[in-house]
Amino acid sequence: MELERLEIPDTPDTLIRVQQLEKENRILKKKLERSEKTCLELEQTNQRKEALLRKIIQELEDSQKEVEEKRQLEITLGELKQTQSQLINAEKMSSLGQLVAGVAHEINNPVNFIHGNISHIQNYSQSLLELIHLYQQYYPNPALTIQEKAEEIDLEFLQSDLLKVLGSMKLGTDRIRQIVLSLRNFSRMDESDFKPVDIHEGLDSTLLILQHRLKSKSSEIQVVRHYGNLPKIECYPGQLNQVFMNILSNALDAIEEQNNTLPAQGKNHNLGAITISTSVISLDNTDWAEIAIADNGLGIPEAIREKIFNPFFTTKPIGKGTGMGMAISYQIITKKHNGNLICTSTPGIGTQFVVRIPVHQSACRL
Amino acid sequence: MLKAVVGHSNDPDSLPAITEVLEQCEQALAGTEPQAGVLFAAIDFDHALILQEIHQKYPEIQLIGGTTDGEISSVLGFEQDSLTLILFSADKITFRTGIGVGISQDLPKAIATALEQATLGHQESIELCLTVPDSLTTSGVLVLESLNKALEQTFGKKVAVFGGMTADQWEFQQNYQFCGTKVYSDAIPILLISGEILFAHGIASGWYPIGKKGVVTKADLNVVYEIDHKPALDFYHYYLDGLAPSQEYPLAVFDTEDVDYYIRASSGTYDVQTGSITFFGDVPEGAIVQITETTQDRILAASKASMEQALAKYPGKEPVAALYFSCASRKQILGSRTKEEYTLTQTCLTNSLPSCGFYTNGEISPLPQQTNSCYHNETFITLLLGES
Ligand SMILES: Nc1ncnc2c1ncn2[C@@H]1O[C@H](COP(=O)(O)OP(=O)(O)OP(=O)(O)O)[C@@H](O)[C@H]1O
Ligand SMILES: [Mg+2]
Numbered sequence: 001m002e003l004e005r006l007e008i009p010d011t012p013d014t015l016i017r018v019q020q021l022e023k024e025n026r027i028l029k030k031k032l033e034r035s036e037k038t039c040l041e042l043e044q045t046n047q048r049k050e051a052l053l054r055k056i057i058q059e060l061e062d063s064q065k066e067v068e069e070k071r072q073l074e075i076t077l078g079e080l081k082q083t084q085s086q087l088i089n090a091e092k093m094s095s096l097g098q099l100v101a102g103v104a105h106e107i108n109n110p111v112n113f114i115h116g117n118i119s120h121i122q123n124y125s126q127s128l129l130e131l132i133h134l135y136q137q138y139y140p141n142p143a144l145t146i147q148e149k150a151e152e153i154d155l156e157f158l159q160s161d162l163l164k165v166l167g168s169m170k171l172g173t174d175r176i177r178q179i180v181l182s183l184r185n186f187s188r189m190d191e192s193d194f195k196p197v198d199i200h201e202g203l204d205s206t207l208l209i210l211q212h213r214l215k216s217k218s219s220e221i222q223v224v225r226h227y228g229n230l231p232k233i234e235c236y237p238g239q240l241n242q243v244f245m246n247i248l249s250n251a252l253d254a255i256e257e258q259n260n261t262l263p264a265q266g267k268n269h270n271l272g273a274i275t276i277s278t279s280v281i282s283l284d285n286t287d288w289a290e291i292a293i294a295d296n297g298l299g300i301p302e303a304i305r306e307k308i309f310n311p312f313f314t315t316k317p318i319g320k321g322t323g324m325g326m327a328i329s330y331q332i333i334t335k336k337h338n339g340n341l342i343c344t345s346t347p348g349i350g351t352q353f354v355v356r357i358p359v360h361q362s363a364c365r366l
Numbered sequence: 367m368l369k370a371v372v373g374h375s376n377d378p379d380s381l382p383a384i385t386e387v388l389e390q391c392e393q394a395l396a397g398t399e400p401q402a403g404v405l406f407a408a409i410d411f412d413h414a415l416i417l418q419e420i421h422q423k424y425p426e427i428q429l430i431g432g433t434t435d436g437e438i439s440s441v442l443g444f445e446q447d448s449l450t451l452i453l454f455s456a457d458k459i460t461f462r463t464g465i466g467v468g469i470s471q472d473l474p475k476a477i478a479t480a481l482e483q484a485t486l487g488h489q490e491s492i493e494l495c496l497t498v499p500d501s502l503t504t505s506g507v508l509v510l511e512s513l514n515k516a517l518e519q520t521f522g523k524k525v526a527v528f529g530g531m532t533a534d535q536w537e538f539q540q541n542y543q544f545c546g547t548k549v550y551s552d553a554i555p556i557l558l559i560s561g562e563i564l565f566a567h568g569i570a571s572g573w574y575p576i577g578k579k580g581v582v583t584k585a586d587l588n589v590v591y592e593i594d595h596k597p598a599l600d601f602y603h604y605y606l607d608g609l610a611p612s613q614e615y616p617l618a619v620f621d622t623e624d625v626d627y628y629i630r631a632s633s634g635t636y637d638v639q640t641g642s643i644t645f646f647g648d649v650p651e652g653a654i655v656q657i658t659e660t661t662q663d664r665i666l667a668a669s670k671a672s673m674e675q676a677l678a679k680y681p682g683k684e685p686v687a688a689l690y691f692s693c694a695s696r697k698q699i700l701g702s703r704t705k706e707e708y709t710l711t712q713t714c715l716t717n718s719l720p721s722c723g724f725y726t727n728g729e730i731s732p733l734p735q736q737t738n739s740c741y742h743n744e745t746f747i748t749l750l751l752g753e754s
Contacts, residue, residue, distance in 0.1 A: 023377050030378040030447045041536060042701050045614050051607030052615065052659060056577055 196232035254297025370687030374441035402461030405431030432532030436725035501531030501727035530726025568675030572668030597641020690723025
């Protein structure tokens with residue numbers, strides 16, 4: 001098609017159209033000028049927005065990291081507290097152990113000396129008594145002075161009682177020797193490796209040490225033993241005894257406290273009792289020794305039950321409890337013996353602690 | 367009866383633009399004589415020529431106006447580089463203008479002069495004051511404080527002030543104010559209205575605080591030197607990755623440990639040497655500040671809310687006209703969606719409403735429940751006008 005040069009007629013209509021076109025042209029030009037500036041401004045606005053958001057995101061991440069670090073710190077703090085309790089445990093154990101071992105040793109010698117000589121005295125006395133018999137047989141009428149002396153000293157009674165007294169002295173020294181043995185047994189904390197031992201022996205020694213609390217003037221606490229058929233258990237005997245000691249003294253405390261809160265007339269009716277049951281159970285192809293120690297003391301309120309294993313948690317008056325007993329026991333059972341220590345309790349009825357440790361520690365060391 | 371008409375031209379040439387605007391107005395006026403007008407013009411026009419043209423047509427008109435960062439009207443909606451004029455005619459309402467110059471030198475005197483002029487000729491008590499002061503030569507907060515005080519002294523009561531600070535398309539170099547036939551800068555033009563005028567307004571922003579809070583430790587009026595004992599610029603640089611502070615990222619200012627905050631935008635002026643930032647309004651020492659941020663949707667929701675507030679409060683049957691004062695930062699963030707601000711306000715109306723407004727460097731109105739006007743940033747203000 002051929003382009004023709006258009007003659008624009010000079011009518012008012014076309015004039016308006018040309019004016020409009022001119023105006024549109026001006027507007028377009030202006031818009032073009034502006035668009036670059038607008039573009040630049042929007043870009044800057046955007047850049048700022050981007051920077052701001054990046055910073056905010058970073059701050060969020062930082063605060064998240066802070067939270068994580070705080071959590072780490074809390075974990076570390078928890079571990080520190082445990083280490084501290086272990087240290088205290090070790091300290092407590094070793095000084096107690098040393099004391100007990102020292103006392104036991106010091107008493108052991110003279111007691112053995114007395115004990116050994118009692119047999120001699122028994123023999124000598126026996127001989128002397130036999131000699132007196134012979135005298136009485138061959139000289140039925142002794143001199144008056146001898147008769148008077150025999151009456152004065154009640155020879156008849158003396159003869160029958162002397163051996164009885166010696167017999168009970170022997171019983172007494174036997175008992176002292178037994179206690180000393182228990183003390184030494186109890187303080188076997190120096191042992192650095194697992195040893196297969198009779199747990200019942202440990203329980204009995206511990207009970208013996210606590211004897212004075214079981215039989216006090218005001219009340220008597222009954223101990224019921226349901227000992228099962230236990231093999232020798234691989235453990236640190238000294239430490240395990242420490243656990244029994246802690247659990248049993250808490251049980252005694254709880255029973256005493258329960259009695260104190262009861263009205264006077266009820267005192268006779270509420271007989272304190274501690275029941276110790278032992279057995280072997282099989283779990284996950286492993287044999288476990290289970291020692292359950294139950295009391296009918298005041299029980300532990302639900303709210304504090306999970307706190308009793310915390311170091312320094314105690315409900316006892318200042319000077320009585322340190323709050324370390326259960327924390328240490330928990331460490332000994334779970335960490336040292338790969339076992340577990342579970343507490344169940346009904347307030348007002350009583351509490352039961354169940355200690356569970358593997359019969360063979362080798363089974364746990366994979 | 368109050369009548370309002372609006373003209374709006376996007377012709378960048380001054381003469382054809384004002385000619386078109388006046389034609390539109392003339393047609394809508396249908397023979398009635400206008401008493402007053404408000405003119406919003408882009409910075410590039412020949413403003414003196416435009417004012418002359420208006421006065422040639424309406425020699426008696428009481429006219430104020432100023433330069434903008436964008437114009438709004440019921441004729442073209444949102445435009446840039448355009449010219450818009452609203453004219454009022456009424457027989458029971460009186461309009462009088464006044465101009466005060468040198469506000470950066472002697473603000474009270476400038477305001478006193480303007481008030482003196484604008485008070486002449488009123489028979490009834492003053493109900494309303496419109497103003498479009500210079501935004502770059504002094505602090506907007508100071509202007510409002512002085513104006514409020516002067517109004518109360520002159521008329522023995524509080525007078526509601528509405529308007530916006532003039533602008534120059536985000537250049538922050540030079541902006542102009544109009545009064546009568548003259549073009550000013552560093553000036554405050556006012557229009558006092560008395561008689562049977564009714565009005566209601568709405569105000570909303572859409573900006574929300576984000577990031578860390580800081581305490582203003584050194585400030586002088588609208589210049590903040592230190593935040594948390596460090597250069598104020600650092601506070602911004604930290605969040606804006608070294609970019610300069612700007613109006614779209616204003617500060618939320620908490621007077622005390624309050625939840626309520628007001629917004630202060632940076633004027634674009636800052637000093638790299640001292641690390642200070644100049645704001646459009648005062649920021650008191652001891653105030654707690656936080657950078658704020660927004661999204662396009664939040665801004666637009668606020669524009670609509672502003673209109674809804676105003677309509678809900680309007681005391682008469684139906685408003686006759688609307689004026690809008692929207693912050694230039696809103697436009698900066700809205701970009702091509704800026705036109706939606708006006709369109710959204712219209713969705714609240716059943717009938718068409720002659721209206722006119724501009725994008726400003728600082729909005730002026732009372733807070734929703736008060737009569738004392740203050741200086742704002744980042745807001746959209748709707749002012750509805752009518753007659754009782
Ligand atoms: N058998 C129990 N019956 C009731 N409460 C118990 C029993 N065993 C433990 N508790 C509660 O757990 C707390 C912690 O016990 P733990 O043995 O660790 O500390 P303690 O007995 O208070 O002090 P100590 O360190 O002297 O043993 C006790 O204070 C007590 O409140
Ligand atoms: Mg205890």
